[in-house]
Amino acid sequence: xxxxxxxxxxxxxxxxxxxxxxxxxxxxxxxxxxxxxxxxxxxxxxxxxxxxxxxxxxxxxxxxxxxxxxxxxxxxxxxxxxxxxxxxxxxxxxxxxxxxxxxxxxxxxxxxxxxxxxxxxxxxxxxxxxxxxxxxxxxxxxxxxxxxxxxxxxxxxxxxxxxxxxxxxxxxxxxxxxxxxxxxxxxxxxxxxxxxxxxxxxxxxxxxxxxxxxxxxxxxxxxxxxxxxxxxxxxxxxxxxxxxxxxxxxxxxxxxxxxxxxxxxxxxxxxxxxxxxxxxxxxxxxxxxxxxxxxxxxxxxxxxxxxxxxxxxxxxxxxxxxxxxxxxxxxxxxxxxxxxxxxxxxxxxxxxxxxxxxxxxxxxxxxxxxxxxxxxxxxxxxxxxxxxxxxxxxxxxxxxxxxxxxxxxxxxxxxxxxxx
Amino acid sequence: xxxxxxxxxxxxxxxxxxxxxxxxxxxxxxxxxxxxxxxxxxxxxxxxxxxxxxxxxxxxxxxxxxxxxxxxxxxxxxx
Numbered sequence: 001x002x003x004x005x006x007x008x009x010x011x012x013x014x015x016x017x018x019x020x021x022x023x024x025x026x027x028x029x030x031x032x033x034x035x036x037x038x039x040x041x042x043x044x045x046x047x048x049x050x051x052x053x054x055x056x057x058x059x060x061x062x063x064x065x066x067x068x069x070x071x072x073x074x075x076x077x078x079x080x081x082x083x084x085x086x087x088x089x090x091x092x093x094x095x096x097x098x099x100x101x102x103x104x105x106x107x108x109x110x111x112x113x114x115x116x117x118x119x120x121x122x123x124x125x126x127x128x129x130x131x132x133x134x135x136x137x138x139x140x141x142x143x144x145x146x147x148x149x150x151x152x153x154x155x156x157x158x159x160x161x162x163x164x165x166x167x168x169x170x171x172x173x174x175x176x177x178x179x180x181x182x183x184x185x186x187x188x189x190x191x192x193x194x195x196x197x198x199x200x201x202x203x204x205x206x207x208x209x210x211x212x213x214x215x216x217x218x219x220x221x222x223x224x225x226x227x228x229x230x231x232x233x234x235x236x237x238x239x240x241x242x243x244x245x246x247x248x249x250x251x252x253x254x255x256x257x258x259x260x261x262x263x264x265x266x267x268x269x270x271x272x273x274x275x276x277x278x279x280x281x282x283x284x285x286x287x288x289x290x291x292x293x294x295x296x297x298x299x300x301x302x303x304x305x306x307x308x309x310x311x312x313x314x315x316x317x318x319x320x321x322x323x324x325x326x327x328x329x330x331x332x333x334x335x336x337x338x339x340x341x342x343x344x345x346x347x348x349x350x351x352x353x354x355x356x357x358x359x360x361x362x363x364x365x366x367x368x369x370x371x372x373x374x375x376x377x378x379x380x381x382x383x384x385x386x387x388x389x390x391x392x393x394x395x396x397x398x399x400x401x402x403x404x405x406x407x408x409x410x411x412x413x414x415x416x417x418x419x420x
Numbered sequence: 421x422x423x424x425x426x427x428x429x430x431x432x433x434x435x436x437x438x439x440x441x442x443x444x445x446x447x448x449x450x451x452x453x454x455x456x457x458x459x460x461x462x463x464x465x466x467x468x469x470x471x472x473x474x475x476x477x478x479x480x481x482x483x484x485x486x487x488x489x490x491x492x493x494x495x496x497x498x499x
Contacts, residue, residue, distance in 0.1 A: 068437055069437070070434075070435065070436065070437030071437075074458075133465075134465065136462060136465070137458040137461040137462050137465075138458060138462065141458075
């Protein structure tokens with residue numbers, strides 16, 4: 001099987017734009033969670049979110065820098081975030097195909113959990129109030145999930161496989177894993193892969209709040225709201241953004257002298273076959289995804305130094321995941337660092353797996369594991385595990401595993417290894 | 421109304437993001453101003469909104485240039 005490496009990184013998150021800036025803010029324990037400001041949240045149960053900072057300041061997201069203003073109304077924000085993250089990742093990789101063959105061997109697989117939810121909400125209101133003749137001809141293409149991949153391919157002329165994953169909160173991880181397999185199987189030499197989400201809207205927050213899935217006890221102290229493993233955690237904090245990587249066949253990357261951040265060595269998947277939103281209490285689904293990823297990687301648990309947890313800060317999920325990690329890692333748990341970066345940015349849903357994969361790769365590159373913010377009093381069952389409370393830790397990371405679990409009982413684990 | 425032409429041109433400039441100087445009366449939306457078929461649908465909707473007229477689909481299909489739009493509105497706008 002052909003080997004696949006990561007040669008470009010791109011991030012748009014509540015901590016800001018850019019993978020270098022994100023990392024600096026993440027390991028200095030900054031939080032991107034704020035009170036919701038872009039729409040009226042006064043009647044919503046959860047009034048906090050990880051919102052991408054918009055503006056023209058350092059690290060702010062300026063849509064005009066990526067999409068001309070006249071074209072922005074033709075795409076929902078999830079597409080613009082994806083275009084921006086892809087722009088950074090592609091530039092970072094230095095990959096600029098010159099021939100038709102090179103363009104045909106470069107594909108895109110950027111997924112989303114929900115796609116254009118705000119646009120669908122607006123379209124429904126227009127239909128109801130003004131009738132079908134007032135619906136924009138761009139309503140459908142602005143909301144379709146695979147149009148993120150579509151726009152990226154059109155902008156850059158990438159004519160290889162064009163695909164989009166939709167597996168709720170496992171989307172970003174599945175996209176990277178599946179895109180790596182397309183390269184392994186020789187369907188492409190380079191894949192632009194990741195996840196994007198922009199569902200921080202009244203309909204999105206209202207919908208998750210209806211499931212009683214969101215944090216509601218920290219509306220006055222937003223930065224404290226996302227607190228995985230802590231006794232006071234009370235639900236996840238919704239976030240938005242995009243994470244995109246450039247994946248490349250090893251020899252292809254070597255030949256052009258590309259910077260190699262890490263190798264994609266493991267990818268494991270499983271289904272819970274249990275419940276539409278709750279994880280199976282024995283953690284079996286997550287356990288099998290991790291085990292399958294390690295098997296594919298040919299690594300033992302003792303070879304993994306860092307786990308970037310799914311860890312959403314829900315009362316049930318965090319401890320189930322930790323239990324599964326403990327069972328899999330056994331005695332090597334003593335040396336393992338495991339943290340949830342959702343404590344800093346919230347839950348980016350379909351983008352989460354891709355953003356967290358990039359954070360895991362940065363941990364390998366910098367020899368630093370990012371913290372779990374707000375972990376003041378770990379739950380009983382979390383005692384003894386190194387969950388990197390509040391402050392980043394310096395340590396060598398030879399290989400990192402990143403978990404993503406989605407509604408419907410869909411689980412994905414990725415393993416990245418240092419490239420030497 | 422003498423300002424119909426100006427209002428049509430402004431809508432075209434705003435929606436297609438083109439230079440004002442390019443929006444001359446005989447300019448074709450698709451051939452000269454870079455619009456695609458979806459842009460032209462949206463333009464017609466904007467004309468309907470601005471001038472309070474309804475432009476049926478068979479008439480909209482014939483509005484291909486700035487002049488076509490101005491002529492239709494002059495003939496059909498209420499005021």
